[in-house]
Amino acid sequence: MIIKKAVFPAAGFGTRFLPATKAIPKEMLPLVDKPLIQYALEEAKDSGLQEMIIVTGMGKTAIEDHFDTSFELEILLKERGKDELLKMIQNVSGLVHFAYTRQKKPLGLGHAISITKNLINNEPFAVFLGDDIIDAKVPAMKQMIRVFNECRSSVLAVQKVPKSQAHLYGVIKGKKVAPGIYRVLDLVEKPKENPPSNLAIIGRYILTPEIFNALEKTTPGKGGEIQLTDAIKILLRTQEVYAYEFDGCRYDAGDKLGFLMANVSLALKRPELRNDFRKFLKGLKL
Ligand code: UTP
Secondary structure, eight states: OOOOEEEEEOOSOOGGGTTTTTTSOGGGSEETTEEHHHHHHHHHHHTTOOEEEEEEOTTOHHHHHHHSOOHHHHHHHHHTTOHHHHHHHHHHHTTOEEEEEEOSSOOOHHHHHHTTHHHHOSSOEEEEOTTEEEEOSSOHHHHHHHHHHHHOSEEEEEEEOOGGGGGGSEEEEEEEEETTEEEEEEEEESOSSOOSOSEEEEEEEEEOTTHHHHHHHOOOOGGGSOOHHHHHHHHTTTSOEEEEEOSSEEEETTSHHHHHHHHHHHHTTOTTTHHHHHHHHHHSOO
16 A cells, blocks of 8 residues: 555645735745745655645635746746756656646635545545645655655644644544554644644545545534535544654744744745845844
8 A cells, every 4th residue: 555646735825825816826926936835845855745636726726837837938947047946947847747626616625635536546644734844854755755654644733732723623633552652542623722732634644445435424513614524524533543743943944924924934044035035133122
């Protein structure tokens, strides 16, 4: 069971970023100089995944264009001798295969995943929510694949969050079975009170194909949407599910504050920006 396929649900409306996301997909907002979705895609590629399945919706054609070859741009860069830039844009989509499927209505994350069933073809697969940017020495998904290879079950990425923030996440109740690894006993989507733990689900999943049967049985939950968390709860009735506390720094770039933090932190890591940007930040009268 080798994991080859990665699903990127990208059909949400991105309401937390209006008005910016009225005509531009949230996934195309730039972090320093790369669109959000490219970070997740590079993580997938660096984790050894080869087939990228992007779930798009209305107004999301910029995502397809971004990962497509742009002959005109490549010729122009070649003529102008801009070899570095040329290499950079060729790298974006090189060596991986893309498939796109369209979610006609944003009926929820679970629904977005359910429509990839025919493309997944009965194999375990990875899911990346592009909002979650994970800065890690070893790509977070690569770490998760190691856990999957041990447990041969679905693996959810989790992170400890303050209990006061648990209502913003899916939260697991788990039994620790190894350092950073929990067997999931239960999970609750956005608990209003008494979260079962401080372990929140972050936007990286490895799912077994039985999730599709579970999704078929899932009725609309919070916000009238088909919730992936509810489907995983159904999956738990017949299969073990594990949660893994990955090593790395995660930013919620789908939220304004998280997006700003990610921009500052990633910019400070860029050799060409680091010194001047640090000088500028130090000069701010905070
Ligand atoms: P979010 O809950 O962040 O929703 O979805 P959103 O629409 O992107 O953003 P806000 O909350 O309105 O600002 C989590 C992920 O699931 C995808 C989104 O694109 C995002 O990657 N999604 C959500 C879908 O693909 N389809 C849906 O129906 C809902």
